Amino acid sequence: MTSVMRKIVDRMMFALFIFIAAVVTAFLVYFIFYIVSRGYTAFSWTFLSTAPHGIKMEGGVLPMIVSSVYLTLLTLLIAVPLGVGGGIYLAEYAGKGRIVESIRFAIDLLSSVPSIVFGLFGLVLFVQVMGLKYSMLAGALTLTLMVLPIILKISEESFRAVPDAYREASLALGATKEQTIFRVVLPTAIAGILTGAILAAGRAFGETAAVLYTAGMAPLAPVSPLEGGRTLSVHLYLLATTGHLEEAYRVAVVLLVIILLFNLASNWIMNRYRRKFVSEAI
Amino acid sequence: MKTTTLLEVSKVNIHYGTNCVLEDIDFIAPAHTITAIIGPSGCGKSTLLRSFNRTNELITKTRRTGDILLEGREINDYDPLDLRARVGMIFQKPAVLPTTIYENVAVGPRLYGTRKKSELDEIVEESLTGASLWKELKDRLHKRAEQLSGGQKQRLAIARTLALKPEIILFDEATASLDPISTQKIEDLMHRLKETTTIIIATHNMKQAARASDNTLFLMAEEGEPSRVVEFGPTELIFTNPKVEKTELYITGRFG
Amino acid sequence: MKRSRRVSPTQAVLFMMTLISVVGLALIFFFVIREGYPIFSKVGLGKFLLGREWLPTRGLFGALPLILTSLMLVVGSVLVATPLGVGLAIYMVEYSPRPVRRFLKTIVELLAGIPSVIFGFFGITVFIPLTRHYFGSSGFGLIPAIVVLAIMILPTITAVSGDAIRAVPRENRLIVQALGGTRWQTVRRGVLPSAFRGIITGTILAEGRAIGETMAVLMVLGNAPMMPKALNQPAAAMPSQIALDMAYATGDHRVALFALGAVLLVFAAVLIFAARRVGRQRR
Numbered sequence: 038m039t040s041v042m043r044k045i046v047d048r049m050m051f052a053l054f055i056f057i058a059a060v061v062t063a064f065l066v067y068f069i070f071y072i073v074s075r076g077y078t079a080f081s082w083t084f085l086s087t088a089p090h091g092i093k094m095e096g097g098v099l100p101m102i103v104s105s106v107y108l109t110l111l112t113l114l115i116a117v118p119l120g121v122g123g124g125i126y127l128a129e130y131a132g133k134g135r136i137v138e139s140i141r142f143a144i145d146l147l148s149s150v151p152s153i154v155f156g157l158f159g160l161v162l163f164v165q166v167m168g169l170k171y172s173m174l175a176g177a178l179t180l181t182l183m184v185l186p187i188i189l190k191i192s193e194e195s196f197r198a199v200p201d202a203y204r205e206a207s208l209a210l211g212a213t214k215e216q217t218i219f220r221v222v223l224p225t226a227i228a229g230i231l232t233g234a235i236l237a238a239g240r241a242f243g244e245t246a247a248v249l250y251t252a253g254m255a256p257l258a259p260v261s262p263l264e265g266g267r268t269l270s271v272h273l274y275l276l277a278t279t280g281h282l283e284e285a286y287r288v289a290v291v292l293l294v295i296i297l298l299f300n301l302a303s304n305w306i307m308n309r310y311r312r313k314f315v316s317e318a319i
Numbered sequence: 320m321k322t323t324t325l326l327e328v329s330k331v332n333i334h335y336g337t338n339c340v341l342e343d344i345d346f347i348a349p350a351h352t353i354t355a356i357i358g359p360s361g362c363g364k365s366t367l368l369r370s371f372n373r374t375n376e377l378i379t380k381t382r383r384t385g386d387i388l389l390e391g392r393e394i395n396d397y398d399p400l401d402l403r404a405r406v407g408m409i410f411q412k413p414a415v416l417p418t419t420i421y422e423n424v425a426v427g428p429r430l431y432g433t434r435k436k437s438e439l440d441e442i443v444e445e446s447l448t449g450a451s452l453w454k455e456l457k458d459r460l461h462k463r464a465e466q467l468s469g470g471q472k473q474r475l476a477i478a479r480t481l482a483l484k485p486e487i488i489l490f491d492e493a494t495a496s497l498d499p500i501s502t503q504k505i506e507d508l509m510h511r512l513k514e515t516t517t518i519i520i521a522t523h524n525m526k527q528a529a530r531a532s533d534n535t536l537f538l539m540a541e542e543g544e545p546s547r548v549v550e551f552g553p554t555e556l557i558f559t560n561p562k563v564e565k566t567e568l569y570i571t572g573r574f575g
Numbered sequence: 576m577k578r579s580r581r582v583s584p585t586q587a588v589l590f591m592m593t594l595i596s597v598v599g600l601a602l603i604f605f606f607v608i609r610e611g612y613p614i615f616s617k618v619g620l621g622k623f624l625l626g627r628e629w630l631p632t633r634g635l636f637g638a639l640p641l642i643l644t645s646l647m648l649v650v651g652s653v654l655v656a657t658p659l660g661v662g663l664a665i666y667m668v669e670y671s672p673r674p675v676r677r678f679l680k681t682i683v684e685l686l687a688g689i690p691s692v693i694f695g696f697f698g699i700t701v702f703i704p705l706t707r708h709y710f711g712s713s714g715f716g717l718i719p720a721i722v723v724l725a726i727m728i729l730p731t732i733t734a735v736s737g738d739a740i741r742a743v744p745r746e747n748r749l750i751v752q753a754l755g756g757t758r759w760q761t762v763r764r765g766v767l768p769s770a771f772r773g774i775i776t777g778t779i780l781a782e783g784r785a786i787g788e789t790m791a792v793l794m795v796l797g798n799a800p801m802m803p804k805a806l807n808q809p810a811a812a813m814p815s816q817i818a819l820d821m822a823y824a825t826g827d828h829r830v831a832l833f834a835l836g837a838v839l840l841v842f843a844a845v846l847i848f849a850a851r852r853v854g855r856q857r858r
Binding site for chain 3: 372374377378399400401402403404407408410412414415416417418426427429430431476479480483
């Protein structure tokens, strides 16, 4: 009897797990379908290449695309070198001492800071104290701190994934430690670093709260890094909360598609890299 | 003294992928005896042993032909889960569940729906006594099992198996990672367990086979061939007067 | 590799780059607390944290309604997301064949990558009408916020508990399987006890995400800074209130928002601290 019962329970749990997996999958599919089916008109040249106009924000989203791309690239420009440098240090130089441990703790803490707090901080330090006003630079500096932990962690991991044999071979050939790191380890870990950068780009591109009060909301395309701008995500927020749903769907589609592309790209790189790495190892 | 055959193995071949690892294995394990499976490492002792309670299905993809009969019935006709409850297994690595000593023993009955505390208490005491652990551990039942020594963990594994009152217990190199004193304790234990169960051990330790078992099955492979039975018979005979020359060479340590 | 104890210039530069995170973190704490501190000295820390009325126009800065709402959101979303997230992790590690596992991994990663503003938008257009339909009221409130948050924190829970489940040694599974345990019993008795700490770590990290989440919550919560009375009524949480009010706040109001930010920082820090402690103890 109990023998039958436990098998029934086993079946039921199995069904439950499948159900959960199906629900999560179905949700994501529905989510994407729902937004795309209502905003697919975003895929028009006019929408992507003109500025919004009028009180209802009709028209296109060109300035927002420019702002988002500008802000993301500027963020990466600052954050990637810093993150990769830090990653190299943590993977290749850092020991297990107290200082390194507290640095790691600080990185963990930094990754847990709520995005709106980054926004507050950016507003005080970059916008006001440093006098950058609402600008791409102020936004990018704020976002840099936000994405730094991601880049740091992923690049450290990819440095650690490089087999020691590579380092030993290079050192045995008489290369210095620096030469080894920059000419052997760094190129081998490049795919991992790229993945980290893309993930960071995705975070920066979609971020709203940290950008709202640092890059501003002006619906104009910035030219200099000292000019502000309204990113796609901020635009979506403003449209959605002021009842301009039709426009909002279209903006959401643009945002969603770009984020999905980021995701697919990092996946693709990671898979390709793994295959390449394995075949090289053999 | 009845000598019913509990486990009967006949014409068993075991394939791993396209490789045949064991060929034409025949032997019987009478009730209330200890059978030792010996042979050089890699000869398929563990694979054979694991096929008796179908745990090899959980680990690798092996395929078997021939018959393995438990009480006259092909083991593939049993439900594998019920079969495993009747044919217990002790592994090489002394492993415990990350919980209390008590729960490590009670887990088996709990799987089969025993909930009553008084019943579980009784089973735990009985099983720990059966594994010669009760005196040592009766005051520490609710302490973590991870703290035990390797030898104690292995006896706890035996108690865990005993809690389901198995007909057969398989020992898969169960003393390989233990010190001589712990090994001695386990061997003494096997001897006592014969009264209630039947034991089959896979071991590379020939002295253990000689000391502890009633019957011995010697497996070995020729170069590039699957393992076959070299000799099977009462342990005394195998170790003092083997019929096959290879057996003598192996047990006297001249090869293998 | 260690040829000399002398620190090369490269190493020094790399160390500086690593330190940026530490410096950044210190600056965040410094500025947010500096800007928010005056409110503590003005109304008092106790009155700020326990005050029941948040009426900036009348100079009342009681953050309790916001703190309570934030906590309710955290508890609610974790309660919803944990069974789903852990269940998904169990399915992925213990049950699913490799192609399915890879597919689900992609799904979870995609879910993790979707910006919160899109979740908020989806919440407005889908969950708000649903809440309105089933629970009456305007639709804005804790219910849609909890649902949206639960979806957003699910990937964190799945990823972290999946790692923990994967790390359970095979012996533990084998113990239960060799006793004749079913697949579920093997998971329940052989896997989950060992993975428990990792799963808890995952939920704590998810709590950290939930308490700091701003945009999605802001868009569906209704933003009424009053003591939360019912799940279907509008409320206001700390991060969303900051984001909303910052647009026009001046004087004490602005200071109070920074003080809220400081409180949020402390919550996030405590959670990370807890996650590290729980995650570490075993090893």
